[in-house]
Amino acid sequence: MNPLDLYEGKREFKEKFEKTKEQKIHEIKQTVKKYLPPPAKNMLDTPEGTYALIAIAIAIFIIFLRIIGMTLRLVSKIVLIGSILAAIYFSYLYFSHTG
Incomplete structure (x- = not known):
């Protein structure tokens, strides 16, 4: 063989x-x-916009879990803070066209 x-x-x-x-x-x-909605549709055309939308979705999901009563452990809090920071960073890159 x-x-x-x-x-x-x-x-x-x-x-x-x-x-x-x-x-x-x-x-x-x-x-x-x-x-x-219309402004977010255009964000999917660039990597920065896609990353921003993913980070926003993660943050919304974790906040939703918090609202329905699930406790946030340290890791969840770190992921929430990280996803919010990533959303802000990638949104800045998308809207400033520096990425």
């Missing part, structure tokens, strides 16, 4: 995987754009 046979088709698999991944990301972005 030739040891190189194990890696036969690896490059083709990687290319197909990357293509499929990009298609799925594009489909998800188009689906999310349907539900976002």
Whole structure:
């Protein structure tokens, strides 16, 4: 058995995987754009805007958990603070066009 046979088709698999991944990301972005208000729709077109929206979503989710009565442990508080800071930072980069 030739040891190189194990890696036969690896490059083709990687290319197909990357293509499929990009298609799925594009489909998800188009689906999310349907539900976002007009200013936020444009944020998905840049990496900074996407990161800002993800950070905002994490912060809203943690705040929602806090509202429904789940206690926030230290890790959750750190994640909340980090996501708020990330949202502010990436929003600044998006709106100032310095990113």
